[in-house]
Amino acid sequence: MQTAPTKITFFEWLTPLVASGKKVITIRDESESHYVPGTRVDVHTLEQDTYVCQIDILAVEKIGFDDINEEHAAQEFIPLEELKPLIREIYPNDEDFYVISYSLVEGSAK
Numbered sequence: 001m002q003t004a005p006t007k008i009t010f011f012e013w014l015t016p017l018v019a020s021g022k023k024v025i026t027i028r029d030e031s032e033s034h035y036v037p038g039t040r041v042d043v044h045t046l047e048q049d050t051y052v053c054q055i056d057i058l059a060v061e062k063i064g065f066d067d068i069n070e071e072h073a074a075q076e077f078i079p080l081e082e083l084k085p086l087i088r089e090i091y092p093n094d095e096d097f098y099v100i101s102y103s104l105v106e107g108s109a110k
Helices: 012-019 070-076 080-090
Strands: 007-010 025-028 040-045 051-064 096-104
Touching: 007 012, 012 040, 012 051, 025 070, 070 080
Parallel strands: 007 040
Antiparallel strands: 025 096, 040 051, 051 096
16 A cells, blocks of 8 residues: 655745645646645655645545636636646646645744
């Protein structure tokens, strides 16, 4: 059995949104879908692997690309017209994704 991941990375430009509690979901492909609700993970920057804060995983839900909507964009804290092209840029050939909902662990930001 696979153990729950203890770390997640975000693009550096997104980490202030995570650390402020404004960004409360991330949309990932299947290879990054193995987070477990009820676990706490460390947030690091993708580029430098710098520690940012901790988050508690709340839920992991499968979603199709066409089902990504304004509510997801609000939770991502990115306008929908920017979010969908960004997802396409990162995952050009995927149609199935996973919405990972999380909450900021207060006081964990560096």
